[in-house]
Amino acid sequence: MTAHVEQTGPEPVPTAPGTTSAVPGMTPAAPKPVTKRFEFVLGLADDALVAAQRLAEWCTRGPEMEEDIALANIALDQLGAARLLLTYAGELEGAGRDEDALAYRRDDREFRNCLLVELPNGDFAVTMAKLFFLAAYQVPLYTALAGCGDERLAAIGAKARKESAYHLEHASLWVRRLGDGTDESHRRMQAAVDEVWPYLHELLTPDPAAPVDPATLRADFDSVVSRVLSEATLTVPETSWTPAGGRNGLHTEHLSYLLAELQVLHRAHPGASW
Amino acid sequence: MTTARAAVAAVVDPELRVITIEELGILRSVAEEPATGRVVVTITPTYTGCPAMDVIRADIRRALAAAGHPQAEVRTVYTPAWSTDWITEAGRAKLARAGIAPPGPVRPAGPVPLTLTVRCPWCGSPETEQISRFGSTACKALRRCRSCTEPFDHLKAL
Numbered sequence: 001m002t003a004h005v006e007q008t009g010p011e012p013v014p015t016a017p018g019t020t021s022a023v024p025g026m027t028p029a030a031p032k033p034v035t036k037r038f039e040f041v042l043g044l045a046d047d048a049l050v051a052a053q054r055l056a057e058w059c060t061r062g063p064e065m066e067e068d069i070a071l072a073n074i075a076l077d078q079l080g081a082a083r084l085l086l087t088y089a090g091e092l093e094g095a096g097r098d099e100d101a102l103a104y105r106r107d108d109r110e111f112r113n114c115l116l117v118e119l120p121n122g123d124f125a126v127t128m129a130k131l132f133f134l135a136a137y138q139v140p141l142y143t144a145l146a147g148c149g150d151e152r153l154a155a156i157g158a159k160a161r162k163e164s165a166y167h168l169e170h171a172s173l174w175v176r177r178l179g180d181g182t183d184e185s186h187r188r189m190q191a192a193v194d195e196v197w198p199y200l201h202e203l204l205t206p207d208p209a210a211p212v213d214p215a216t217l218r219a220d221f222d223s224v225v226s227r228v229l230s231e232a233t234l235t236v237p238e239t240s241w242t243p244a245g246g247r248n249g250l251h252t253e254h255l256s257y258l259l260a261e262l263q264v265l266h267r268a269h270p271g272a273s274w
Numbered sequence: 275m276t277t278a279r280a281a282v283a284a285v286v287d288p289e290l291r292v293i294t295i296e297e298l299g300i301l302r303s304v305a306e307e308p309a310t311g312r313v314v315v316t317i318t319p320t321y322t323g324c325p326a327m328d329v330i331r332a333d334i335r336r337a338l339a340a341a342g343h344p345q346a347e348v349r350t351v352y353t354p355a356w357s358t359d360w361i362t363e364a365g366r367a368k369l370a371r372a373g374i375a376p377p378g379p380v381r382p383a384g385p386v387p388l389t390l391t392v393r394c395p396w397c398g399s400p401e402t403e404q405i406s407r408f409g410s411t412a413c414k415a416l417r418r419c420r421s422c423t424e425p426f427d428h429l430k431a432l
Contacts, residue, residue, distance in 0.1 A: 066406030066416065073408040080323025084352065155353035159322055162355065162432050163412075170407050 038092040039112060040210045041153070042102070043247050044141070045085030046113035049103060050255070051134055052078035053262050054121055063124055070170060074131070077163040084156045104266035108256045109249040116199040118246070118255040125178055125185070125192035132171035132228065133196060137203045138164040140220035144212040153211055172228045179232025186233065193229070194237045201242035278313045279304045281341035288329040289411050290429075292372040295330060299360025302351060312345040313338055318356045320432070321412040358432050370395045375402075375417065375428040392428050394419035404428075 055075035062068025086099040097105075117134060121127045142164055145157025178189040206215035229236060245251070266272060282304050283296040295301045295317065302316040315334050319327050331348045338346040358377035361369075366376035375395045391400045399421035407430075409416040414427045 066408075069410070070406055070408035073412050076323035076325070076412055077321060078323070080319075080321060084322060151353075155355075156322075159352050159355040163321060166407065166430070173407075 035092060036209055037150075037211070038089055039247075040207070041085055041089040041092060043112040043114070045082050045089050045102070046111050047117050047134070047138075048078045048082035048085060049262075050111070050113045050258065051117040051131075052076070052082060053258055054117060055127075055131070057121055058127065071127075074167050074170070077160075077167065081156065081160045081163070084159075088152050088156070100266065100271075104263045105270075108251050108259055111246075111249060111251065111255060111259070113246050113251075113255075114199070114202050115243055115246045115252055116196065116203065118252060118258060119196070119199065120254055122192065122195070123188060124174075125188040126195060128171055128174040128178065129189070129192035129196045131167060132175050133200055133203075133225070135164055135168035135171050136221050136224045136228075137200075137217065139168050139224075140217040141212060141214070144217065148211045150211050168224070172224075175228055175234070176232045179229070179234040189232065190234050193234055194239075197237045198239050198241045198243055202244040202246060205244065205247070276341040278306050278338060278341065278343050281337045281343070282313075282315055282334055285330070285333045285337050288326045288333065289413075290369065290372075290374065292368045292374075293361075293365045295334075297362045297365030297368065299358075299362065299365075300330075300356060306343075310345065311343065312347070313343045315346065315348045316351055317348060318351050320356050322352075324412060326411075356432070358429060361429075369429060373426050374414070375426060377429045377431040380431045392417060394422060394424065395426050396424045397422040402426075 052075045055071050055078065058068065058071040058075075060068065062071055082103070083099050086102045090097045090099065090102055116130060119126075119130060121130075139161060142157040142161035145153045146161060148154055148157070175189060178185040180186070181189075204214045204218050204221060207213055208215075226236070282301060283294060285295050285301075287293055287295055287298050287300075290298065298320070300317050300320060302318055303314075304316075305314045306312070307314070315338075317327075317330065317334070327350065331350075334348050335346050338344070357380055359380050361376065369376045373395045375392050378390050378392070392402050393400050394402050397419060399419055401420040402417050403420060404415060404417050405425065406416040408414075409427050413429055413432070415430050416425060417428045418425045
C-alpha cells in the first residue's frame with residue numbers, strides 16, 4: 001500500500017471555516033465537514049465492525065460446534081449493523097466515502113470504536129465477558145436510537161435491538177453458567193470480568209450533544225449487569241483505572257493488527273467485490 | 275404474461291426453500307410504472323446481516339425478466355423492521371411440514387422469564403429442548419425433541 005487515504009495525527013489541525021482541504025490520492029478532493037453526528041454514528045459503526053471481526057476469529061475454533069455457529073451468527077448481526085451505520089456515516093460526511101471506503105481504507109487513528117471491542121478474545125470467558133458487556137450496552141442504546149429524532153438511526157436501532165436482545169440472552173447464559181459452575185470456570189469468569197471491567201467506563205461517557213447521550217443508558221446497563229453478575233456469583237471488581245480514547249482515535253496496539261487482517265484483501269485489490 | 279406482482283411473489287427464499295418471500299413477509303411492495311414498464315420491488319431483510327439478500331435480489335430480477343419485465347429495480351428498506359409475526363399462515367404450515375418449527379408470537383418488550391414451548395414438527399410433542407440459540411442461519415435456533423429424539427430447526431420469534 002503506497003498511499004493512505006488520510007493521515008490523522010494525534011492533534012488534528014482544525015480547518016478554518018470556508019476553506020477546503022484537498023486530500024491527495026484516492027479520495028476526490030472535497031470539503032469534509034466532520035460533524036458531531038458523523039463522529040457519533042462512526043463510533044457505533046466501528047463498535048459493531050470491530051466486534052464482528054473479533055467474534056469471527058472464533059470460526060472453527062469454538063469450544064463446541066453449536067457455540068462456533070452462535071458466535072459466527074452474532075458476528076454476522078454485528079456486521080449487518082456496521083454496514084448500515086457505515087453507509088449512513090458516509091452520507092453524513094458527504095465526502096463520497098461508502099461503507100467499503102470507511103471499513104477498508106481508514107487507519108487505526110481514524111477508527112472511533114470503544115477499546116472494549118478491540119481487546120483480544122482471550123479465553124472463552126473473556127470473549128463472553130466482552131460480548132455480555134457490549135450487548136448490555138447495545139440493547140438500551142439501540143432501543144433509545146429507535147425513539148430518537150434521526151429517522152435513519154431510528155430505523156437501524158429498531159432493527160438491531162431485536163438482534164442484540166438475543167446476543168445479551170446468549171452471553172448472559174454463559175456468564176451465569178461459567179460463573180456459577182465449577183471452581184475453575186468460576187475463577188476464569190471472574191478473571192475475565194476483572195480484566196474487562198475498566199473498559200466499560202468509556203462506553204457510558206456522557207455526550208449530551210449526541211442523538212442518544214450514552215450517560216442516559218447507565219440505569220439499564222447497571223441493572224442488567226448487576227443482576228447477571230449476582231446470579232453468576234461474580235463480584236464487581238474495585239478499580240479506579242478507566243482507560244479510554246477510542247472515540248478520539250487513540251487505541252490499544254491490538255487494533256492495528258486486527259485492521260491489518262480485516263483490510264488486507266481490499267488494500268491489495270482496491271474495489272474488489274464478489 | 276405473468277403479472278409482475280405474481281412473478282415476484284413466487285420467488286422462493288434461498289435458505290428456507292419451502293416458502294416464498296411473500297409468505298415470509300419480506301416482500302413489501304411491487305410497483306409497475308405504466309409508462310415505462312419498469313418494475314420497482316421493495317423488500318426488507320429478516321436480519322441486518324442476512325447473507326441471502328444478494329441472492330434474493332438476483333432471483334427477483336431473474337423472475338421478472340422471465341415474466342417479461344426486464345427493467346427492474348430492487349430496493350431494500352429497513353423500517354418498519356421485519357417481524358416473524360409477518361409470516362403468513364400458509365408459510366407457517368409449509369415450514370412445519372418441512373421440519374422447521376414456526377415461530378411463536380413475538381414477546382412484548384421487557385424481560386419475560388417464562389419460555390413458551392416449541393412443538394416438535396415431526397411428532398408434535400411439546401417435550402422439546404433447545405440445543406443452541408443460533409442454528410444454521412441467523413433466523414433459526416436448533417432444538418431436539420425429547421419424545422422422538424429428532425433434532426429440528428426452529429425459526430426464532432423476532
